[in-house]
Amino acid sequence: MLIDSHCHLDPTVFGGDDGVDDAIARARAAGVDRMVTIGSGYGFESAERALAVARRHPETVRASVGLHPHDAKLATDASLAGLIAMADAPEVLALGEMGLDYHYDSSPRDQQRHVFRVQLRAARARNLPVIIHDRESAGETLAILDEEGAWETGVLYHCYTGDVAAMEQIVGRGGYVSIPGIVTFKNGETMREVAARAPADRILLETDSPFLTPIPFRGKRNEPAFVTYVAQKVAEVRGVDVTALADQAAENTRRFFRWA
Ligand code: NI
Numbered sequence: 001m002l003i004d005s006h007c008h009l010d011p012t013v014f015g016g017d018d019g020v021d022d023a024i025a026r027a028r029a030a031g032v033d034r035m036v037t038i039g040s041g042y043g044f045e046s047a048e049r050a051l052a053v054a055r056r057h058p059e060t061v062r063a064s065v066g067l068h069p070h071d072a073k074l075a076t077d078a079s080l081a082g083l084i085a086m087a088d089a090p091e092v093l094a095l096g097e098m099g100l101d102y103h104y105d106s107s108p109r110d111q112q113r114h115v116f117r118v119q120l121r122a123a124r125a126r127n128l129p130v131i132i133h134d135r136e137s138a139g140e141t142l143a144i145l146d147e148e149g150a151w152e153t154g155v156l157y158h159c160y161t162g163d164v165a166a167m168e169q170i171v172g173r174g175g176y177v178s179i180p181g182i183v184t185f186k187n188g189e190t191m192r193e194v195a196a197r198a199p200a201d202r203i204l205l206e207t208d209s210p211f212l213t214p215i216p217f218r219g220k221r222n223e224p225a226f227v228t229y230v231a232q233k234v235a236e237v238r239g240v241d242v243t244a245l246a247d248q249a250a251e252n253t254r255r256f257f258r259w260a
Contacts, residue, residue, distance in 0.1 A: 014210070064094040100116060124152065130150055
């Protein structure tokens with residue numbers, strides 16, 4: 001089994017609902033059995049759109065809903081409460097992606113921290129795992145996860161770009177890391193080290209489509225079918241068979257998201 005644990009099947013970037021459905025069909029034809037579409041990153045509306053995709057594809061797709069740190073500036077108490085209420089839908093398996101992004105600083109840092117903590121508390125109250133986006137927060141993301149007791153309900157660092165030492169901090173707390181197509185890039189050496197050394201039961205595979213298209217499709221829009229190339233590269237650096245690696249990552253994904 002092969003799962004894309006993190007894609008943004010947003011109709012606004014895939015050419016409408018038909019474009020999303022076509023991308024899902026291509027993924028299935030490529031041997032990708034399941035996908036988690038992330039309703040976060042395109043404003044509040046992305047959560048509703050992700051849920052709609054999951055409802056249209058009950059056999060294949062589940063959703064996560066959240067507010068990306070880039071969009072933290074849009075949040076009010078009421079809009080956050082509305083977003084969090086969507087997590088009660090059975091198609092929603094997690095909250096996120098959420099976290100801190102001090103690279104782009106698209107929202108004021110205080111607001112990023114506030115919106116992050118509100119979502120972590122909501123996830124804990126609902127016993128849901130969280131998907132983390134962390135960029136250049138210099139350990140602050142980890143500190144907030146510790147303070148909020150987030151590890152108890154499950155933490156996944158998506159598109160994991162830290163080094164091996166930082167990865168060990170995450171898995172040591174019971175967290176998971178997910179590896180995107182950067183692992184195929186020429187400058188992806190650090191990620192290949194992480195992919196090689198992450199514990200077998202803590203590693204997930206993702207595309208983060210429509211971005212981060214793996215080699216050999218760089219320059220093209222990314223889509224879940226291309227998680228096959230991520231799986232191949234991760235299997236190669238770990239020195240294991242690609243089918244075994246895909247099965248192990250799928251098992252980890254199902255355990256993390258509690259997706260039977
Ligand atoms: Ni993403």
